[in-house]
Amino acid sequence: MFLNNILKTFFSDESWQKLRDLKKYLNRKKKFKKYRFARPRDLWLSFKAFLKDELEVIDKLDYEKAEIWMSAYSPAQMTRFSACRKEPETVNWIETHVKPGDVFCDIGAHVGAYSFVAYAVADKNIAVYSFEPSIAPYRALLRNIKLNKCEREIFPFPVALDNKESFYPLLSLKLDDVIKMFGLKTPNHIKLDVDGAEWGVLQGAINTFKDSRLRSALIEVDEAEHPTRVYEFMKEAGFKLLSQHQRGRKGMPLYNCIFERN
Secondary structure (H helix, E strand, O other): OHHHHHHHOOOOHHHHHHHHHHHHHHHHHHHOHHHOOOOHHHHHHHHHHHHOOOOOEEEEOOOOOOOOEEEEOOHHHHHHHHHHHHOHHHHHHHHHHOOOOOEEEEEOOOOOHHHHHHHHHOOOOOEEEEEOOOHHHHHHHHHHHHHOOOOOOEEEEOOEEOOOOEOOOOOEEOHHHHHHHHOOOOOOEEEEOOOOOHHHHHHOOHHHHHOOOOOEEEEEEEOOOOOOHHHHHHHHOOEEEEEEEEOOOOOOOEEEEEEEEO
16 A cells, blocks of 8 residues: 555556556456466557557457457456456346347447347347447447447447436436437347446336336346335336346445346
8 A cells, every 4th residue: 555655646647547447457367367368469558558548459358159359448448358257147147038139228338348248149130229428438339339340230329318308418318218219129128237327217218117028137236326216116117136246346235136027
């Protein structure tokens, strides 16, 4: 801790955060030794990404059953190369529930890792609606769609989903309204990961969740913010809780919850 405080004085806040992200990425790659991150080329790319935001790093997503290419423009985005190891329950849910011909809705898609897993599981016969309002990950999401040549299957939306329409600081719309506005198909599966904002998304998607065509959902639930109401909402919409998986540090009331229609 003492050494960290000394080193921190030599960096701006932004550079220090980038250095922390890089350390986190290196440690994660070291943990999953199957990918043997100790290659000189990978170390060099990571260091250049730390020095220069605009460097594009391309690597494979750690999904063993298909070749999925991912682009990243920062060390923070590079951590998504290991998304499948990070959330095996999410991958298992997709593999268990998604079928060819389905419609998959990825809310809080970031750079699209799980959108592409769904695309691969459905053998490319799928419509994926990926919602990501933040500019930097949305840019990488667009690049990833191009890299994997799935422009006709994965549709990116640069909007936030909420229980009301707003234009500042982010363009926010209700999912129910987006489906009507763009003539989208009703999703069969929804992945919802929006860092504590899940209640607003659910309130703007009441009709979608009550539609019998929606068969399953994975929702990251922050019980510190929403102790019971997400579970009550899903029960009223006709879903049962299949499983609950700890997220974040041990003891945190943050869970990936998998629901299936009764």
